[in-house]
Amino acid sequence: MTTHTTERAAGASPLPGLGVACTFCGAQPGALCTSHGGTRVRRNDVHRDRTRAAAFAQQSAEGDEPIPFELTDQAAEQPRRILTEDEYKTAYQAARDGLGAKAYQLGSVTVQDALDAALATVGILAPAPAADPETCSAMFADPKGGWHQCAQDTDHDRAEGHDSGEWSWPHDNVQQDAEAQQ
Template structure:
C-alpha cells in the first residue's frame, strides 16, 4: 500500500493586496462580511511570540477572491517608541499558508494534585541537537555578518554568548569544549547552553553523579537542568523579567505600567553598563598602545579594562612616576 503525503498549499500575497483587503488590522468579521464583500474576513488571531521590541502574531483570514483560508504572521511594536514598526518586516511579499479548521488536542492548566492517567503522561523533553564545529562556525559567521559594522563594537565574546543562548532557546547546543584531562571528563549543558565539566577525580564512581562545585547532574545526562543556586535565583534574566511583567499585565492590568517601567529601567541600566564597558575597553587599548610606544607602565589599562584580570603590584614610586 502506498501512503501519499499532501504538500502544504501556499499563496504569495503582495503587501498592497493585503492592505486593500484590510489585512492585518482592518478585516471584516463573520457578522459584517456581507457588508464588505471586498474585505478579508478574520477567522482567528493570537500572539505566538515576542522579541525584544515587537510581539509576533498569527492571523487566519478568508480571502475574498477565492474563499480560502490563509494563515500569515505579522509583528507589532511593544511600546510607543516602535509605533512605526512595519507589520510585514519591510517585506513586499508575504507567504500565506492555506489552512482548514480541524479538531485538535490542546494542553491546559489544571490544579496541582490532578494527575492524568499513566498512559496520558507527557513525553519527556526531547534531547537537544549538538552542532558540530563546522555548523557552529557557520552560524557564528552568519550572526557576525548580520551585525555588519556593529560587530566590532559588540565584540566576539558577547556575540558568541548571545549566539549560544539563542541556539539553546530552541534546543540546539554549541559544541562542547575539550575536557580538562585532570578531572572527570563528563559534561552537561545548562539552560543557557553553557557547558560544565565534572570537577571530581577522573576515576570517581559515576553512579554518585557528577558535580562541578555549583551544578550537579546524574551520569549519562548531557543536558541536565538542575535548579540554580540562591544567588542565581535572586538575579532573574531579562527574558524572565519581561515574561513576568507580561503575565502581571494580563492578570492585574492596574500593575502593568509599574512593571513596564521596571523592565525599561532594567534594560536601560544594562545598556548603560555595556556602553561604559565599551568605553573602558577603548581607553585601555589607548593606554596600552601609548605606554608600549613610550616605555611606560600599562598597569592602569589592566585596571580599567572590564575583561582583564588586574593584579595589584603597587603604585609606582614618586621618583619613578615623575620620570615617566
C-alpha cells in the same frame, strides 16, 4: 574632541541613558550623543544602543536577570542536539554578518554568548570545549548553552552523578563525555 553639555531648557525632562557611554557614537557618560560623524549634537534624544545599555545597567544594578530565559515547549520535549564545529562556525559567521558593524562593537565573546543562548533556547548546543584530563570528562550544558565539566576525580563513581562546583547533574544527563567516546 568636543564634549557637549547636558543643559536643557527649563522644565525639560533629562535624557534617558546619559548615565552610560554610547556604544554607537562614543559619547561618554553625561555627554550628549552626536550624529553625522560628531558634527551634530542630538539634543532631544540619544541613540537606541545607549537607551538599551542604560536599561541593562539599571537591571544589573537592581540584581534582575536582564533577559528572562525559558526553554520553548518544543525544545523541552526534544533531546538537545550538539552542533558540529563546522555548523557552529557557519552559525557564528551568520550572526556576525547579521550584526554588521555592531558585531565589532559588541565583541566576539558577546556575539558568541548571545548565539549560544539563542541556540540553547531551541535545544541546540555549541560544540563542547576540550575536556580537562585532570578531572572527570563528563560535561553538562546549562539552560543557556554554557558547558560545565565535572570537577571530581577521574575515578569517581559516575553512578553517583557529577558536580562542577556550580552545577550538579545525574550521569544519565551527561551530554558530552570524552572518556565514554574513546
